[in-house]
Amino acid sequence: MQTQRPPTRRTFLDGIIGFCSSIAGAAMALPAIAYLWPAARASGAESVELPGAKDMTPGQSAMIRVGSEAVVVVRDRNGFKAFSAVCTHLGCLVKWDAGGKRFLCPCHAAVFDENGHVVSGPPPSPLVKYVTKQVGDAVFVSAA
Ligand code: FES
CATH class of the missing domain: 2.102.10.10 (Rieske [2Fe-2S] iron-sulphur domain)
Known part of the structure; x- marks a missing residue:
């Protein structure tokens, strides 16, 4: 039987940094996608x-x-x-x-x-x- 180790401070901080990087990446990517997709901006x-x-x-x-x-x-x-x-x-x-x-x-x-x-x-x-x-x-x- 395998025992699960509790998360260390390092793995916790890695998770927080990864999450924040994902949010920052999405915040930068969405305006770029909207710019590159002009048809999406036109409204019917x-x-x-x-x-x-x-x-x-x-x-x-x-x-x-x-x-x-x-x-x-x-x-x-x-x-x-x-x-x-x-x-x-x-x-x-x-x-x-x-x-x-x-x-x-x-x-x-x-x-x-x-x-x-x-x-x-x-x-x-x-x-x-x-x-x-x-x-x-x-x-x-x-x-x-
Ligand atoms: S935005 Fe560069 S020439 Fe119009």
Whole structure:
């Protein structure tokens, strides 16, 4: 018959350190997973009306929130375009440059063209496109 030895101070401390390390690791990993999984951040088929759409003139932009995502909507001569305002590099918010007809990211000087494609800078992919739907004077924006 085998007897069980009582835990020593060393094994007790090893267990506490292991537990604390696991909690710290999970706390660091969860934001990284949320960042790397953008589809998980998008919130389904929510459609948001763009406030003041009928007063926007070609070249103007507006920032709205669709679900949990910041979205920049631009009016051009053909209608409205919408893209996630979240830069695909490290997540800074891009701004519309009406004069240059492009999106600029202030964090690492990235430039996206008017269709959201990367022109220069470190972003690995284009801005995520959103769908716009015009109904009379109202414009609705939703995830693609
Ligand atoms: S976060 Fe936009 S270029 Fe780095």
